[in-house]
Amino acid sequence: VWESGPHGLQTTRTHADELYDEAVRLATSDGDGPAAAVAAGAAVSAYRRLLAAQPAEHWYAALRRLARALWRHAIVLNELLGRPRDATGPGREALLLTRRALRVVEHADEFDSLVGELGIRLHDLSHIAHCAGLIGEHDQLAEEARRLAVDSVGAEAMRALGVALHDRAAEACETAVVLAEHGRDISPTVAAGLGNSGAAVAARRAVLTGDPMSRWELANSQLASGHLWCLNGDGQRGAQAMADAHDTVRALPG
Numbered sequence: 001v002w003e004s005g006p007h008g009l010q011t012t013r014t015h016a017d018e019l020y021d022e023a024v025r026l027a028t029s030d031g032d033g034p035a036a037a038v039a040a041g042a043a044v045s046a047y048r049r050l051l052a053a054q055p056a057e058h059w060y061a062a063l064r065r066l067a068r069a070l071w072r073h074a075i076v077l078n079e080l081l082g083r084p085r086d087a088t089g090p091g092r093e094a095l096l097l098t099r100r101a102l103r104v105v106e107h108a109d110e111f112d113s114l115v116g117e118l119g120i121r122l123h124d125l126s127h128i129a130h131c132a133g134l135i136g137e138h139d140q141l142a143e144e145a146r147r148l149a150v151d152s153v154g155a156e157a158m159r160a161l162g163v164a165l166h167d168r169a170a171e172a173c174e175t176a177v178v179l180a181e182h183g184r185d186i187s188p189t190v191a192a193g194l195g196n197s198g199a200a201v202a203a204r205r206a207v208l209t210g211d212p213m214s215r216w217e218l219a220n221s222q223l224a225s226g227h228l229w230c231l232n233g234d235g236q237r238g239a240q241a242m243a244d245a246h247d248t249v250r251a252l253p254g
Helices: 005-030 033-053 056-080 084-104 108-131 135-146 155-181 187-206 212-231 235-250
Strands: none
Touching: 005 033, 005 056, 005 155, 033 056, 056 084, 056 108, 056 187, 084 108, 108 135, 108 155, 108 187, 155 187, 155 212, 187 212, 212 235
16 A cells, blocks of 8 residues: 555555565575565565655665566566566566666665676576577677676675675575475576576686685585586586585685
């Protein structure tokens, strides 16, 4: 229910956030594609209303929330419902809004996190386009994702990108296990996860330093990649990725 005034805006934002969180839960914990799609679509509608009524000083945050909800809707449509053609619309809009937010960002920490959001959406939409048979769009998006490098966005932004890609790959692992338990097809989720885990490894390797934490983060992404390869039926590649993770942290003290 829409309410006017500042308390109404707060109510709408809370409701939209709850719908978004419910979509994530339904997808990752229950593997319930139809229900997750309904919740994600409802979150998109709620964030649209919020953005339309948002005071200028809060427009930026509302825009990012809407982009996130559109991206989640695209993922559910593609991976849980097998509808990549339907997923391209919300995926493209999510990417468009993320680019729009990036053009007006003012603070360095927000820029870094937005680069992470941009990168994950480029990778996911590239995968969706491939599933939909839109090979030209897939190639263009994949090339744009490839151009995100330390020399173009900086080390901190690359770290944020590594976090976003890794979190998405880890989520794919969880979702695939739930889907398998329900006898559902896990291949779209695993394929997307493998793409993101590979990109996470590359991003984290690009900013690898003498800091033990950077090695630990790289190893976590290598481990996620190993799990996904095993879920994909390739135990040899999975074992190699896990061995790589061990080698990455073996020299660390403690």
